[in-house]
Amino acid sequence: MLSNIRIVLINTFHPGNVGAIARAMKNMGLTNLYLVDPNDYPSEEATSRAAGAVDLLDNATIVPTLKEAIADCSLVIGTSARHRTFQLPIMNARECAETVIPEAKQHNVAIVFGREKTGLLNDEIAQCHRQVYIDANDEYPVLNISQAVQIVAYEIWMANQHKDFAEQETPDYPHRKDMDLFYEHLEETLYGINFVVRNHPGKVLEKLHRFFNRSRPEKQELGILRGVLAAVQREAGLTEANNHPEKKAKDALKDNNQKN
Amino acid sequence: MLSNIRIVLINTFHPGNVGAIARAMKNMGLTNLYLVDPNDYPSEEATSRAAGAVDLLDNATIVPTLKEAIADCSLVIGTSARHRTFQLPIMNARECAETVIPEAKQHNVAIVFGREKTGLLNDEIAQCHRQVYIDANDEYPVLNISQAVQIVAYEIWMANQHKDFAEQETPDYPHRKDMDLFYEHLEETLYGINFVVRNHPGKVLEKLHRFFNRSRPEKQELGILRGVLAAVQREAGLTEANNHPEKKAKDALKDNNQKN
Structure with missing residues (x-):
């Protein structure tokens, strides 16, 4: 251990x-x-x-x-x-x-x-x-x-x-690198919908990083979040313009499912 | 503290x-x-x-x-x-x-x-x-x-x-140097009554040291022990021969009482 x-x-x-x-x-x-x-x-x-x-x-x-x-x-x-x-x-x-x-x-x-x-x-x-x-x-x-x-x-x-911890199962958390892929996807999406301006991002992205680091989504939850991002991109017509992030999200979901 | x-x-x-x-x-x-x-x-x-x-x-x-x-x-x-x-x-x-x-x-x-x-x-x-x-x-x-x-x-x-110790009084323990005086007195006495042979002391003194260190006599108890040693020396006729250890013991007791 x-x-x-x-x-x-x-x-x-x-x-x-x-x-x-x-x-x-x-x-x-x-x-x-x-x-x-x-x-x-x-x-x-x-x-x-x-x-x-x-x-x-x-x-x-x-x-x-x-x-x-x-x-x-x-x-x-x-x-x-x-x-x-x-x-x-x-x-x-x-x-x-x-x-x-x-x-x-x-x-x-x-x-x-x-x-x-x-x-x-x-x-x-x-x-x-x-x-x-x-x-x-x-x-x-x-x-x-x-x-x-x-x-x-x-x-x-x-x-x-000296541990006397209950034998609790810990949730299945994503690896740090999956979080990085999620952040990339999040940022692409937020730029795409003009929620954040690429040249003047301000503090918003930083605050979102902090929020998601602190909240520690489980692996499955992260897959859902990426699904949401992919849907947003599709509805906003961003899919073709940005290096097919929807496909990347689907791959990520598939990848997660295989791991589970 | x-x-x-x-x-x-x-x-x-x-x-x-x-x-x-x-x-x-x-x-x-x-x-x-x-x-x-x-x-x-x-x-x-x-x-x-x-x-x-x-x-x-x-x-x-x-x-x-x-x-x-x-x-x-x-x-x-x-x-x-x-x-x-x-x-x-x-x-x-x-x-x-x-x-x-x-x-x-x-x-x-x-x-x-x-x-x-x-x-x-x-x-x-x-x-x-x-x-x-x-x-x-x-x-x-x-x-x-x-x-x-x-x-x-x-x-x-x-x-x-993070202490949540009860506000307990600790007993009044002698200083280390008073213990040393006690050990000197003890050894003089044990040699005097031929319990320990000066040139072949063996392990007895060492074991007595360990015993008294472990048991940590309080200040008053140490005074009593020295009183006992002084009485032993007096009864065994050792008082004059050994640099007046009885007087030293009395001084130590007096000293202790003044401190208390």
């Missing part, structure tokens, strides 16, 4: 932190490390700080963008300071662990950590369903990134060891 | 760890750092890793021995691996926090971390009342020392924030 939980690090600056994080993860039974465009890596400093967890570095997946790191994940949680909210549901590390453990039985879950100095960018948070923060001293709340990973991983270990 | 909780580091080897620990402590509201005979300290590496917690390094107390670091503490907790037991009561980091928070309202509490490679020595564990371990992956349970401090401090922060 713990192998379905991945730690995603974006643009780490100090390779020593990557090593310390590998060790912190292995201490808590996590094995699945994704590095998005890391600085100065691989490095001796990382290997040295990893101590007995060099295997995690060897097996780490290095990708150029966050999108690729989370494409097959059903739940993506971004780390942030406590008071910095992006209108996503926010939880502390203990609540995060209690959320993650039951979901990771069936799905891939990503926990995303931003850069050492600047954290996650807005367009990265926009790819998350939830936010997690670490309870800390308000006067000095910013942890070193390896310490932050340690606490999140520790809470996951504790929740997994 | 958190200022009554001190983190004691013994013979740290890497100064960077001291800096990382200062930051981890301040993140969790702890301010009281003791360094026992640190290697290569002060150091730029420590200052750099401390980030916004350099004030903790500036205010750290540096002492040559563990004994001095814990002399005025009523509760001393040593960190160890989970399965390494010294016949002391053992608890995990969460239970440790729940123990420490109510005691720290009235008393000084020390949490002692051993060397990076070798942990605490037996004679250091012998100065502790309790042991704490961190729940971790059995296949790779050894955390970097700064990560271990981070988790212990985090659990203390969490317990303090």
Whole structure:
């Protein structure tokens, strides 16, 4: 189950932190490390700080963008300071662990950590369903990134060891990449019906992203939403003009049905 | 209350760890750092890793021995691996926090971390009342020392924030240095009555240390025990021969009474 939980690090600056994080993860039974465009890596400093967890570095997946790191994940949680909210549901590390453990039985879950100095960018948070923060001293709340990973991983270990969760089924959620296809389809449609002006989109699309990330449609619900979009496009006479999005929607629905 | 909780580091080897620990402590509201005979300290590496917690390094107390670091503490907790037991009561980091928070309202509490490679020595564990371990992956349970401090401090922060402890009074416990005086008195007495042979003491004294550390006599109880020792010495005719331990015991009792 713990192998379905991945730690995603974006643009780490100090390779020593990557090593310390590998060790912190292995201490808590996590094995699945994704590095998005890391600085100065691989490095001796990382290997040295990893101590007995060099295997995690060897097996780490290095990708150029966050999108690729989370494409097959059903739940993506971004780390942030406590008071910095992006209108996503926010939880502390203990609540995060209690959320993650039951979901990771069936799905891939990503926990995303931003850069050492600047954290996650807005367009990265926009790819998350939830936010997690670490309870800390308000006067000095910013942890070193390896310490932050340690606490999140520790809470996951504790929740997994001492779990008395009801054996609940989690709904069948779409992968992150299916959400991306839905957003593309949504945007095409909204441009097509002139609800959003392509050169002056304003905040509407961003707000819709937040809404759908927060609401986490299930796989079947996403299929229905795409069906609605396809119908709108057909009725508005947009089908031919825009690279056959109706056909794409039908393919997506078929694809979903095959998976189910 | 958190200022009554001190983190004691013994013979740290890497100064960077001291800096990382200062930051981890301040993140969790702890301010009281003791360094026992640190290697290569002060150091730029420590200052750099401390980030916004350099004030903790500036205010750290540096002492040559563990004994001095814990002399005025009523509760001393040593960190160890989970399965390494010294016949002391053992608890995990969460239970440790729940123990420490109510005691720290009235008393000084020390949490002692051993060397990076070798942990605490037996004679250091012998100065502790309790042991704490961190729940971790059995296949790779050894955390970097700064990560271990981070988790212990985090659990203390969490317990303090979310506490719903009954407002219980903790008993009035003697300071660690009073326990040391008691042990000296006990040993003198046991040698005097030939219960223990000075040149071949065997394991008896060690086992008595463990017993009294585990049982944690209250201040008044310790006074009574010393009274018993003084009476034994008097009856055995040992008073003159051994630097007047009876007078020392009376002084200790008087001292205790004044404090109460």
